[in-house]
Amino acid sequence: MTAAQAVRAALLDFNGTLSDDEPLLCELFSSIFSEYLGVVLDADEYYRSLAGLSDAEIVETILEMHDRGGDTELASFLQQEKTRRYCREVLKRPRIRPGAVHLVREVARLVPVGVVTGAVHAEVDAAIEAAGLALDVRVVVAGDDVVRGKPDPEGYEIALAALRALAPREVFATLDACEVVVFEDSIAGARAANAAGMPCVGVVGTADPALLASEATRIVNRLDEEVAEWLIPMLATGPGRNIDLGEGGSHG
Secondary structure: OOOOEOEOEEEEOOEOOOEOOHHHHHHHHHHHHHHHHOOOOOHHHHHHHHOOOOHHHHHHHHHHHOOOOOOHHHHHHHHHHHHHHHHHHHHHOOOOOHHHHHHHHHHHOOOOEEEEOOOOHHHHHHHHHHOOOOOOEEEEEOHHHOOOOOOOOHHHHHHHHHHHOOOOHHHHOOOOHHHEEEEEOOHHHHHHHHHOOOOEEEEOOOOOHHHHHHHOOEEEOOOOHHHHHHHHHHEOOOOOOOEOOOOOOEEO
16 A cells, blocks of 8 residues: 555455464365365465365366366365365354454444455354354355455455445445455455455465565554554545555564
C-alpha cells in the first residue's frame, strides 16, 4: 500500500490465515489419498503445489496426476470425506487462535469482516461457530460459491458485491476494492486479492516468506493482538477518510 487510503472492510483467507489449520489439511488430504487412492502425498508437495487451492482443485489435481481425472463421483466422495473429517477435528479442537479471535472481534466493531476461501461452507461455518465468531463474520465466500478458485479474483469480486449490499446501504454501496484490506497466507491467495484490486497483507506460515513479500504490501507473522493494534487506527466506517497503511516490513 503505497498511498494513504481508507480501510472500510477486511477480508480474510481461511485455511492457514484465520484458521491455523494447514498442517491439519495436509494430514487429512494425505490420509485420504493414501486410503482411497494408494497415493503418497508428502508435506513438501502439499505446501509447494496444493496449499491455497480450493478443495475441489486439490482433489482434481491429484486425480489427474494419477490418471483418475474426470471421475466426478470419486472426486465428490473424496471432498465429502475430507469435509467430514475436518469438521470432526475442529469441533474437538478449534483451530482459530485466541489472537485471531481478538483481531476479528475488534475489527468487526468498526467495519465489516468477511472470509474468502477455497474451503467449503460446511468447514468454514463449523470453525467460525466453534470459535464464537458467527456474529462477527458478516460475509463468507467459500469454494462452493465460485467457479474459479484462487488465484482467480472471482471470490474476492463476489465478496465485494456482498459487502456493498450490507446495511446501511448508503455507507457500503460506495465501497471500492482498494478500501478492502485482505489477509492471505498463500501466493495464489495474494495474487487473487491483487487481481481484484485489493491491498493484501501477507501472513507468514504457508508460502515462502520472500515470495509472499513480493506479492503483499506488508508481512505479518500471524493474526493476533499486535496486528489488531496496528490495524484498528486505520479503519474508517465511511468514505473520505485517508489513512496511510504503510508498506513493506513485518509485524506481529
